[in-house]
Amino acid sequence: MTGSSRQRQSVVRTEPSVPKSAMIAVRDLTKSIGTQEILRGVDLDVLKGETLVIIGRSGGGKSVLLKHLVGLMLPDAGEIWIEGQNIIGLSERKLAEIRRKVGILFQGGALFDSMTVEENIAFPLREAGERDPKVIREQVNEMLDVIELDGQQDKMPVNLSGGMKKRVGLARSIIRRPHCVLYDEPTAGLDPVVSDSINRLIRRLQERYHVTSIVVTHDMKSAFHIADHIAYLHEGRIYFHGTQADLERSTDPLIQDFLLGRSEGIP
Amino acid sequence: MTRLFTAVGAVVVSFFTHVGEVVVLAAETFSSIVMQKIRWRLFMNQIVEIGLRSQLVVVITGAFTGAVFAAQTFFQFNKLGMGSAVGAVVSVSICRELGPVLTALMVTGRVGASMSAEIGTMKVTEQIDALRSLAVHPIDYLVVPRALAMMVSMPLLVAECIGVGIAAGYFVAIGLLEVNGTYYMANMVRWTQMRDIIMGLSKAFCFAVLIVFISCHKGLTTREGAVGVGKATTEAVVDSSLAVLICNFFLTMALNIIFPAGYQ
Numbered sequence: 346m347t348g349s350s351r352q353r354q355s356v357v358r359t360e361p362s363v364p365k366s367a368m369i370a371v372r373d374l375t376k377s378i379g380t381q382e383i384l385r386g387v388d389l390d391v392l393k394g395e396t397l398v399i400i401g402r403s404g405g406g407k408s409v410l411l412k413h414l415v416g417l418m419l420p421d422a423g424e425i426w427i428e429g430q431n432i433i434g435l436s437e438r439k440l441a442e443i444r445r446k447v448g449i450l451f452q453g454g455a456l457f458d459s460m461t462v463e464e465n466i467a468f469p470l471r472e473a474g475e476r477d478p479k480v481i482r483e484q485v486n487e488m489l490d491v492i493e494l495d496g497q498q499d500k501m502p503v504n505l506s507g508g509m510k511k512r513v514g515l516a517r518s519i520i521r522r523p524h525c526v527l528y529d530e531p532t533a534g535l536d537p538v539v540s541d542s543i544n545r546l547i548r549r550l551q552e553r554y555h556v557t558s559i560v561v562t563h564d565m566k567s568a569f570h571i572a573d574h575i576a577y578l579h580e581g582r583i584y585f586h587g588t589q590a591d592l593e594r595s596t597d598p599l600i601q602d603f604l605l606g607r608s609e610g611i612p
Numbered sequence: 613m614t615r616l617f618t619a620v621g622a623v624v625v626s627f628f629t630h631v632g633e634v635v636v637l638a639a640e641t642f643s644s645i646v647m648q649k650i651r652w653r654l655f656m657n658q659i660v661e662i663g664l665r666s667q668l669v670v671v672i673t674g675a676f677t678g679a680v681f682a683a684q685t686f687f688q689f690n691k692l693g694m695g696s697a698v699g700a701v702v703s704v705s706i707c708r709e710l711g712p713v714l715t716a717l718m719v720t721g722r723v724g725a726s727m728s729a730e731i732g733t734m735k736v737t738e739q740i741d742a743l744r745s746l747a748v749h750p751i752d753y754l755v756v757p758r759a760l761a762m763m764v765s766m767p768l769l770v771a772e773c774i775g776v777g778i779a780a781g782y783f784v785a786i787g788l789l790e791v792n793g794t795y796y797m798a799n800m801v802r803w804t805q806m807r808d809i810i811m812g813l814s815k816a817f818c819f820a821v822l823i824v825f826i827s828c829h830k831g832l833t834t835r836e837g838a839v840g841v842g843k844a845t846t847e848a849v850v851d852s853s854l855a856v857l858i859c860n861f862f863l864t865m866a867l868n869i870i871f872p873a874g875y876q
Contacts, residue, residue, distance in 0.1 A: 441747035455742035469746050
């Protein structure tokens with residue numbers, strides 16, 4: 346083997362074993378912030394059309410992992426494949442193509458506070474070049490119907506409750522029909538009734554638009570309500586990945602402690 | 613001694629890193645202006661914010677600077693029997709130095725602080741991440757409209773400041789200090805050249821670039837919640853003001869070669 350071919354071979358990147366049915370595949374993802382290792386080699390496959398719930402303790406890196414999946418954070422090492430394309434190393438402008446396929450609901454909604462509810466929801470359409478007010482209004486009204494906030498389109502984000510902000514944020518992220526939606530703590534800080542309505546909304550979206558969903562939460566009731574599969578992120582790695590039944594059957598003390606909310610023996 | 617070198621080295625590295633980041637932001641913005649679609653509605657909003665809403669500040673700054681400068685110059689020149697030269701001194705000084713620098717400092721305080729606070733708040737409330745997640749580049753959406761509006765507005769604001777300053781100087785000299793109006797005007801027109809105005813407007817453009825990129829960079833790199841926004845806003849005003857004052861010296865020296873001062 347010549348020197349140049351050896352060199353060429355060393356820089357050729359081959360697709361790791363990513364299943365064809367995977368919408369998102371994460372391989373050996375590591376991330377440190379400061380001196381703290383947040384992700385220590387995460388491997389995860391999310392199949393097309395499924396709802397995967399990622400559970401784990403607060404501060405365990407769930408939101409960090411989610412932000413990596415849309416390129417909002419850069420890993421130290423590892424690969425993220427979205428519909429067969431590795432997004433690591435893509436420029437911000439090339440990532441825009443990927444981001445059109447993946448919507449994200451931020452923990453606080455992240456609504457644009459200078460815009461009304463209607464303007465927030467219509468934002469992705471306008472940015473995509475839609476100029477017809479009739480088309481925009483129709484689609485916004487459809488979204489308001491889906492998130493059950495009809496008649497609230499003229500309100501400013503500052504006048505919305507936490508749950509309403511999340512719904513509007515969700516409507517904004519799905520109005521262009523992404524293939525996958527990521528939810529960062531969708532029920533955090535909400536009362537049980539509003540939490541339940543958000544859970545039903547996530548389920549309804551999955552049934553209506555057949556989107557792949559990844560939900561980060563530590564709300565087990567929510568997880569059991571919406572999950573097809575559950576992954577438990579512990580100490581920067583996926584400690585468990587299976588169905589709800591597998592999780593409930595597990596005799597692993599760590600998982601049992603998490604499910605039952607036991608803090609004994611945890612530093 | 614090692615500690616001293618480390619501390620000094622850290623400051624130097626931090627300074628050049630900061631300057632480098634601002635230069636990269638400027639390069640990306642100019643590239644976006646050429647390569648990407650421009651959001652004209654946002655540009656017009658910024659023209660209103662930067663240009664229209666700065667009118668009062670700029671008019672007051674120009675008027676009172678021109679007035680006080682005319683009075684002080686008269687008090688000194690009159691002792692030498694040169695009272696009618698006040699117009700020329702006021703006009704040339706305001707065109708070449710006072711107009712651009714004072715307008716830039718006022719715009720820094722009003723607009724630079726607002727830009728930094730607005731973008732910084734968007735950063736800490738994840739609105740910039742939301743923009744990115746919706747496939748919208750923050751530079752295209754936030755920085756380009758502000759940069760373009762600033763580069764258009766600043767020369768106009770400086771021109772306005774110069775005009776108001778010269779007019780205020782005229783009224784103080786002629787109306788209050790009883791300088792001969794004919795000689796005042798003749799001297800002013802004779803000594804004020806087109807190159808003085810071009811120099812002032814060129815400086816205005818350069819200051820616009822400095823203020824907008826320093827302020828937007830501070831906003832885009834804001835961290836740590838409300839405290840971070842406050843810190844970024846203060847730093848944007850301080851850094852922009854210092855950059856304006858320091859660059860003004862070098863611009864004066866460089867532009868004086870192209871547009872030399874004085875009657876020729």
